[in-house]
Structures are given as C-alpha cells and as structure tokens.
Amino acid sequence: MMTQEEIIEKLKPILATYSKDKEALENLNMDSNFIKDLKVNSANLVDIVLDVEEAFDIEIDNDSMEQMLTVGAAIKIVQSKLQ
Amino acid sequence: MNNTTTYSILERLPYTAPFRFVDDIQEVDENHISGSFHLHPDLNFFKGHFTDNPITPGVILTEILAQVGLVCLGIFLIGDEWQKQQLPFVLTSTNIEFYKPVYPDETVWVESEKVYFRFGKLKCKVMMKNALGETVCDGMISGIQIKENNVTT
Numbered sequence: 001m002m003t004q005e006e007i008i009e010k011l012k013p014i015l016a017t018y019s020k021d022k023e024a025l026e027n028l029n030m031d032s033n034f035i036k037d038l039k040v041n042s043a044n045l046v047d048i049v050l051d052v053e054e055a056f057d058i059e060i061d062n063d064s065m066e067q068m069l070t071v072g073a074a075i076k077i078v079q080s081k082l083q
Numbered sequence: 084m085n086n087t088t089t090y091s092i093l094e095r096l097p098y099t100a101p102f103r104f105v106d107d108i109q110e111v112d113e114n115h116i117s118g119s120f121h122l123h124p125d126l127n128f129f130k131g132h133f134t135d136n137p138i139t140p141g142v143i144l145t146e147i148l149a150q151v152g153l154v155c156l157g158i159f160l161i162g163d164e165w166q167k168q169q170l171p172f173v174l175t176s177t178n179i180e181f182y183k184p185v186y187p188d189e190t191v192w193v194e195s196e197k198v199y200f201r202f203g204k205l206k207c208k209v210m211m212k213n214a215l216g217e218t219v220c221d222g223m224i225s226g227i228q229i230k231e232n233n234v235t236t
Contacts, residue, residue: 041175041176043175043176043204043225044175046201046202046203046204047204047206049201049202050199050201062202065202
C-alpha cells in the first residue's frame with residue numbers, strides 16, 4: 001500500500017503541469033483545491049485525472065472524477081482504487 | 084462514406100456565415116475526421132488582413148481546425164445524445180504552429196485524430212494541408228462538451 005506521502009510525491013509533478021499558481025503549489029496541503037488554490041483551468045481537471053490514471057495504473061470513473069477537486073480527495077480516490 | 088452521416092453533422096453545426104468554416108466532410112469515424120473549406124475571396128477579413136495584402140489570419144485557420152477537427156468530430160461522437168438548440172462543444176485550449184500562408188481562393192483540408200474523449204472533454208491532434216499537400220499548420224485543440232451540469236467556467 002502506498003503511503004500518503006508517496007502519493008503526494010507522484011501527484012506533485014502532475015499538478016505542476018496544470019497549476020498557474022506556483023506559490024500554492026509549493027505550499028501544497030490536503031485542502032489545496034485544484035481550481036481555487038492551484039488555479040487550474042477547469043477543463044484541465046480532465047487531463048489531471050487522465051495523468052493520475054496513468055501514473056498509478058488505475059481507472060477513474062465519473063463519480064470519482066467529480067469528487068477529485070482537492071489533494072486530499074485525490075489521495076483518497078487513488079488509495080481506494082489501489083486496494 | 085455514408086452521406087447521411089456527413090449531412091447530419093453539417094446540419095448540426097452551430098455556425099452561420101460569415102463564421103461557418105466547413106464546406107465538406109470527406110471521412111469520419113470514431114477516431115478521426117477529414118474535412119475541407121474554401122476561402123472565398125469575398126470573405127470579410129481579407130479586406131483588412133493585411134491592408135492591400137490579403138492573407139488568411141492565423142485565428143481563422145485555428146477556427147477552421149476547430150470547426151472541422153473538434154466540433155464536427157465531436158458531433159459525430161455525441162451521436163444520438165445531440166439535442167437541438169444546444170451548443171455541442173466550446174473551445175478550451177489550442178496549441179497551433181503555422182508554416183505556410185493561405186491566400187484568398189485557396190481550399191484547405193483538415194485532418195484530425197482523437198487523442199481522447201473522456202469526461203466530456205475532446206482533445207484532438209489536428210493538421211491542415213493546402214492544395215499542394217503542404218502542411219499549413221498543425222497542433223492540438225481541446226474542447227468541452229456542453230451539458231447543463233458541466234459548465235463550471
């Protein structure tokens with residue numbers, strides 16, 4: 001089972017690709033919101049989800065996609081799919 | 084190719100002159116589309132771009148790529164989900180490089196390959212050629228399918 005820290009380390013470069021706020025990216029925490037804090041274009045949430053699928057070799061469904069709006073939510077979803 | 088398919092895609096396009104940039108679709112399937120547009124010399128933008136030296140603006144070439152490569156393919160992929168009076172796709176990003184000028188009275192051919200269509204987002208690799216078969220421009224274009232519940236911007 002991957003730890004929270006290991007998942008965050010894999011998420012960081014993905015989020016860096018789409019985030020427009022470098023400061024928020026450096027201060028990443030569980031509550032960091034992709035759109036509000038990291039200033040990701042909402043259309044690019046799809047690209048984040050696809051990159052997460054590839055990085056963790058998982059498949060994300062519509063419901064999980066809609067919930068995946070914060071770092072904490074992303075970690076929870078990745079952990080549940082890896083189980 | 085099936086004429087009914089081409090006809091229904093063209094009929095469903097949400098554009099009218101002077102901002103409709105698709106004449107014909109040559110091929111379409113789940114993964115790719117090809118279509119063409121003739122740049123009539125009377126098109127309005129030729130009067131001003133550039134002064135006494137008409138050349139098709141890059142934004143118009145981008146629009147042609149988007150209307151054929153993204154919207155026509157998207158309408159095909161949506162299929163029976165399509166509803167009248169609804170905009171099928173809106174543009175969310177473009178990354179295009181330009182190589183050759185396009186002058187009045189030229190016809191251009193667009194080829195588009197689906198990269199993915201997931202969670203309502205369609206991303207395509209697009210390319211435009213002129214009558215000599217030279218690449219005019221190419222790149223990536225993405226758009227989001229408009230549904231009541233996914234207009235978040």
